[in-house]
Amino acid sequence: MITGSTDGIGKLAATKLAQSGLQIILHGRNPEKLSTVLEEIKSTTGNQNITGYVADFSNLDDVKSMVAKIKEGNASIDVLVNNAGIFKTENTIAENGIDIRMVVNYLAPVVLTNGLLPLLQKGNSPRIINLSSAAQATVSATSFAKNSKLSHNDAYAQSKLAILLWSFYLAKQQPNIVTIALNPGSLLNTKMVKEAYGKFWSSADKGADIIIDLATNSAYDDSSGKYFDNDNGGFGRAHVDAYDTRVIEYLMSLTTEIIS
Numbered sequence: 435m436i437t438g439s440t441d442g443i444g445k446l447a448a449t450k451l452a453q454s455g456l457q458i459i460l461h462g463r464n465p466e467k468l469s470t471v472l473e474e475i476k477s478t479t480g481n482q483n484i485t486g487y488v489a490d491f492s493n494l495d496d497v498k499s500m501v502a503k504i505k506e507g508n509a510s511i512d513v514l515v516n517n518a519g520i521f522k523t524e525n526t527i528a529e530n531g532i533d534i535r536m537v538v539n540y541l542a543p544v545v546l547t548n549g550l551l552p553l554l555q556k557g558n559s560p561r562i563i564n565l566s567s568a569a570q571a572t573v574s575a576t577s578f579a580k581n582s583k584l585s586h587n588d589a590y591a592q593s594k595l596a597i598l599l600w601s602f603y604l605a606k607q608q609p610n611i612v613t614i615a616l617n618p619g620s621l622l623n624t625k626m627v628k629e630a631y632g633k634f635w636s637s638a639d640k641g642a643d644i645i646i647d648l649a650t651n652s653a654y655d656d657s658s659g660k661y662f663d664n665d666n667g668g669f670g671r672a673h674v675d676a677y678d679t680r681v682i683e684y685l686m687s688l689t690t691e692i693i694s
């Protein structure tokens with residue numbers, strides 16, 4: 435399953451994986467766009483074993499409803515790629531009053547993954563790939579406050595460190611699931627980057643190909659709890675906070691409070 439697979443590197447990774455004949459679960463926030471992409475991937479790859487689910491990740495109740503539907507239609511999941519993400523946007527506040535980057539890029543993947551854990555636990559060599567970024571900034575509790583006024587860059591970088599810290603935590607909590615945090619490469623040629631910067635440095639294939647490699651290559655069987663930095667083409671050191679257990683524990687208690 436790849437979230438945010440209606441555009442960018444998520445769509446490209448889904449298309450390439452579908453070419454290998456694998457069963458793919460797509461996700462999008464817009465039902466029409468999801469349906470168009472689903473038909474496009476089926477017709478271009480000839481793979482009919484593709485389904486799609488809708489949820490707007492800025493609404494955590496929507497995420498929970500999608501989890502229930504996925505559970506009705508699937509007995510197990512081998513790989514979950516938490517890829518959906520948002521950077522610059524006009525509406526910066528989500529349904530629950532929290533900054534939309536903190537919700538879509540961090541809280542929604544936590545809620546989704548927690549809900550899908552029973553399916554992943556039944557999966558074949560299960561893996562979770564969490565999309566972080568080279569942009570990583572210390573997560574402040576006030577960033578989860580209602581109507582917080584964060585800049586686009588700060589909100590994005592905090593959300594991307596938050597998903598990385600949670601990734602390291604999850605790897606310890608779920609020793610039978612390989613969990614890897616990924617910076618897919620900076621300024622890849624996607625909608626998000628073009629809207630934010632009007633330019634790109636690398637192709638979207640660079641990001642899609644590393645998602646596929648981390649999701650499917652047995653070379654990573656022992657790489658749980660690590661951070662893959664595709665700007666350097668290998669596992670690397672993340673933000674200093676990722677190695678401070680007190681910071682991670684604090685984020686996890688804050689997160690539990692918010693999502694419950």
Ligand SMILES: NC(=O)c1ccc[n+]([C@@H]2O[C@H](COP(=O)([O-])OP(=O)(O)OC[C@H]3O[C@@H](n4cnc5c(N)ncnc54)[C@H](OP(=O)(O)O)[C@@H]3O)[C@@H](O)[C@H]2O)c1
Pocket residue numbers: 437438439440441442443444462463464467489490491492516517518519520538565566567568617618619620621622623624625626627641
């Ligand atoms: N591109 C880069 O250089 C780069 C670098 C580092 C990290 N990343 C990360 O890689 C991931 C993919 O980025 P991308 O560049 O491929 O971006 P993209 O082209 O903008 O695609 C983002 C995907 O997320 C979906 N999405 C956005 N808001 C959503 C919401 N509220 N609910 C549900 N889905 C939502 C989008 O849906 P729509 O199709 O409806 O818009 C789309 O499918 C993100 O997590 C991003 O932070 C990208």
